[in-house]
Amino acid sequence: MQYLSNLWADAHGAILEYLVQPLMFRIGLTTYYEDVGAAVELVMLGATQILVILCVFRPIERGWSGERWSDPRPVRVDVTYTLLNQLGLLPLLVFVVMLPLVDELLDMTRLHGFVLPTVEQLVPWLGRNPLALFLVYFAAYDFAGYWMHRLQHALPWWWALHSLHHSQRQVGVWTDNRNHVFDDILREIWLAVVAILIGVEPGQYVGLILATRLIESFSHANVRFGFGRVFDKIVVDPWFHRTHHALASPAEPHIHDRNFSAVLPIWDILFRTAVYDYKPRPTGVDDPGVDADNALGWWGQQVAVGKRLGAAIAATFARQRTSRAT
């Protein structure tokens, strides 16, 4: 672990020192030198995730595959999502949406002398126990993620976007990043609000992001196994998350409105949305309009889902108008 962490630090340092900082200097952006470090690390995170998917998760998926897939095309689209998001879009959104939002709001309040206490200031014991502090932040961000996910399913306009993620009938280790760009932007805004309210983990936030993303990727794996009846209550496994992706049926019309947790199933257990029945189910969305996503490529999906969002917003306004009229 220490070895890996040193390796990471050395690689990050070398990229900054030999590649990125000289480039920043050349194009006259040395002033922003403090921000670049984080940007480079985000791209490194993405590359690491892709590498782990390729070298670890894919072989597992091949060896213990659950479903046999007939059409490779929709899977290729998910690969496109993963490459695009991990290497470009997500780091970009962090710097274009999330950090500016956090900075703007924090700076505004800070300028007036208003600073929320950090977690360690509230509970000094945590300041002395980095691992415990890490877990507290991990749980807090996951908790916030759980509630965002509940909203993604509950609000019709947000479901119009998020249903793209669920439309995949061949859910696998590449599916985690299958999201509309607007959905990614909303997630960054959500994260920004959480970052303002509870702060950013001071030491190991890179490890925090990586751990979250890897668990999320693996929970989509096309396998028929889990972590066992004890561990699957602690960490989300493929069984647990597959139920969330299940195709609704007349017998189970809301099966996809279960198992929302991304990493820690405790939230589903606490808020009574957990299902542990280990039943193999097909995945997808029982709405032909949404299912049509599968015939499209990356760009086609972005356009189609954008229209779906427009229609959902229009429908919301129409509903409000009729309710006011009556």
Next chain:
Amino acid sequence: MENPYICNGRAGIVAALLRGLAAFVVVLGCAGHGGSGVSAQEIETAIVLNSEEASVSVVDRKAMVQTHKFTVGREPHHIILTPDGRDLVLASTVTNELLFLDPATGIERRRIRNIVDPYQLGYSPDGKWFVTAAFRLHHVDIYEAKDFRLAKRIFIQSLPSHMAFDKASKTVFVTLQGTNSIVAYDLATQAELWTAPVGEAPAGILVLPDQKSLLVGLTGEDAAVVVDIEKRAVTKRIPTGRGAHNIFPMPGGKRILITNRIENTISAIDLATLSVVDTFHVSGGPDDLDFTPDGKQFWVTQRFRRKVAAVDMATRQVLGTVAVGRSPHGIFINGPHTVLRTVEPPAPAGKRP
């Protein structure tokens, strides 16, 4: 009257941790000194601020290891001594606070809140004024050092980054990275005196001993420039290396060191001839540095490498590196040399702010 911002006696966890550390160091010190007590000079530590992970590393300079790490607010960047040398002032930028530490042990003595975005900080040589540059929030604050009452907040949309004071404690000069210029403020009236363009991304700044000119590191270029205070113009350019950044007077006061962050070198400039007389190679984007009490080494933060490097000034060799935290920025080495940190000797005892 009690100052509402000062939380005296707020020992907290940092203090507790450091007490433990101090005890550890004392034990080590006693072992090495036949059981006699230990004085401040014998504690051979370096205090390093890991700006991106909100922590402070305490490094044992003899064993070349990090002995301890503790969390402090968010984004601690710089650390300075009070003019009387009694307190170390650590500024936590995002949590708007100053921590006053014992320079020998690092134990927290008091904490001052509501210092908004204290990215860079400095005392006037007479100890009367305390100035902060809020890099992110674009303002310069001038406080009365005795009670940290804000005399004036001067908004300036230009990323104020580093500062220097004249010997008479009349003027503070601040580098402005957003507009590639420097600004001078009158401390007593807090009025802006003048601004002058100096070059790309000016950072470290120093008033030269003759009090007639300034030395400014240009991080966006590969040189330091000399700025004539009366003419308010650049009169000389001293090529040092790409990313010329912060400036540190060397023991003896005849030379300065300037870190070249992109070139990965540190240049020594002779103050009499204003020319480069020596170069040290240190990788990892060298940023802030400090000198050991014997004046033989300097320790410099390697921001991209998450390390600090110890450099022997006679041989120009890197003696070793110590792993610390993310993006280490400010560094402080305790010892009797600390007077060299300010251009002027410290104010007499009793004039403590």
